[in-house]
Structure formats: structure tokens, C-alpha cells
Amino acid sequence: MTMRSSTVVGAALAACAVIAAGTACGTTHENAGTGGGQQAAPSKCHGPGGSYTIGMSQANVAEPYRQRMDDDIRQAASTVPQFTVKFADAAQDNAKQVEQVTNFLTQQIDLLIISPNEATPLTAVVKQAYDKGIPVLVLDRKVDGDAYTEFIGADNVDIGRQAGQYFANVLLPQGGKIAELRGLAGSTPAKERADGFDQGIAGHNIQIVAAQDGDWLQDKGEQQADAILKANPDIQAIYSQNDPMAEGARIAATNAGRPDLPITGIDGLPIEAGGIKAVEAGRISATFVYPTGGREAVDAAKKLLIDCQQVPKTDTLSTKLVTKDNAPQVYAELNRQ
Structure with missing residues (x-):
């Protein structure tokens, strides 16, 4: 099943020009630096005969979703013999992630993949890589501005909106009081999923009486719930x-004598410990599939570094509502990919 719907907003790289003595790739970053259409440094594309080092800067690996993202990148890259991927775990530390990306640049990587811990603190170092002519693929969480080659991820506002509509139409059609467990403040999915949810419940007499940050982690989600x-x-x-925060909330609700309290989540990882199985088991009322983008990132890296092709500015990955009715089917479909 294809989990993507690509929208070409602008080409990030110009195609390679192959000359007799070898391959020379020029690149025009549409929004690099301060001037649109500015000519950047030569790109890293040397065709299928080259070898390439990719730096993967991960916000943290404490979340199962992020570990799965790294695993998806690792698996996809293993099928491309020209690729070597170096992984770094920022452990939810912005300064550490900036340092790790800076180290990647010192090591003269050929391409950067990054899932930023928070947007604003990582923006400058991402722009630094981009302005050096290094292709930059931003996964899942955004940075400020558009100094990157391609953003790959789902539409978090839309996911939040769909979640709100699920509450309005299925869980609480008569309205009611609810609570919200938010992710890490400063990360774009946290804000976008909140904004979308507000849109989804608007006009349906649903009141958010409490909202707390659980930083995407199960133990903190349990504490806050x-x-x-x-x-x-x-x-x-x-x-x-x-x-994971939903699973923590379920533990808290059970301890509070409310084991049947409806709780929804987002991620829908197709693994035994993931959200789809939690829905199937009844611990979570519903979740939404949130693709990691790992496979798509490696595909984009191959186009840029080996095929010398352009990529779209944005690759929007699709989502799916998972309930107890379709959980087994969705789990099987995702594991057939």
C-alpha cells in the first residue's frame, strides 16, 4: 500500500549534467540564503559509481516511533550498496542535536536526514548544511523557514482534525468534557495536532478542560493523566x-477506577507493542497511522545522490483511522509493504 501523496512545491536540486570527464552536478536552491534562485555549491551527486555517507540526526530514540524511523531508514539503506548511514540520538536535547549535526558537517557527509527535536533551535544548523550545498531531508518535525531540500511527513493538522471529528461524531456526539495530552512543546507536530483537533471539535460542544505536555513519552503521559x-x-x-502517552493514560485511568475511559492516540506503528495492536486489544479506542517516512527518505536520497534527479519540496504522507473494526486489516497491510 502506498502511504504517500507527493505535492511538488518546487525543485530543490537541478538535475546532473553528465560530461565526458565524469559527472558534474550543479544545484540551485530555490530559497537558499537570502536570494531566491541563488546558485549553491556543487551537489553531492556522482551517480551510481559513487559512495555516499548520510547523517541521520534523530530527536530521540526513547519513543518507539523514532526507533522505528531509524529502523526503517536502516533497512531501506541496506538495499543501496552505495550508502553508509551514520545515526545520532539527540535524546530530546536541542543543543546536543545542534552539536551532532555540526559534527556531521565536519565529517563532510553527502546528505543530511534530520527529525528535529524542536523547530526553532534546529533551524540555523539545518540552514547551514543546506547553504553548504548538502541536500537536507527533514522528517516528521519541521524547522522554521524553507532552507531544506525536502520535507517528508504527514499532515499533522489534518490528523488532529480527523481525531477531533472522531470525538465529535463517534465518542461524544452529544458533547462533553475531555482532556488532552500534548507532545513536546516546541515541536511542530504538538502544535499542529492541537490546532487540528480544535478545528475538528469546533461547534460540537466538546470542552477541553485540561491539557498537559507529556513530551511524547509513556511514563510522563501516565503522570500527567x-x-x-x-x-x-x-x-x-x-x-x-x-x-505511548495514550498507553500511559490507560494505566492512569485504570488506577483511577476508570478502565473503560475512551482514549485515542496517534502513530499506529505496525509492531506488537504499537498502537494498532493496542486498539485491537481495547487499550486505546482509536489511533491514526503516522508513517515514519524512513523508506521515503532513502528513496529521496537515492534520487538526489545516485540518480541525479529532482525531488519535490514536500512529500505529504497519508494517514488512516484505525479502530477495532479495521485494526487487524491495517496491521497486515502495513506489514506487507
């Missing part, structure tokens, strides 16, 4: 911005 339930024992459901 525990505090929310003690302060608001009459809430009727919890919207969690990812599955």
Missing part, C-alpha cells in the same frame, strides 16, 4: 497526541 484525572474526575475521554 493521573494528575488530570484527580483534578477532573468527570472527564469523559482523553485525546493523546501519540500512542
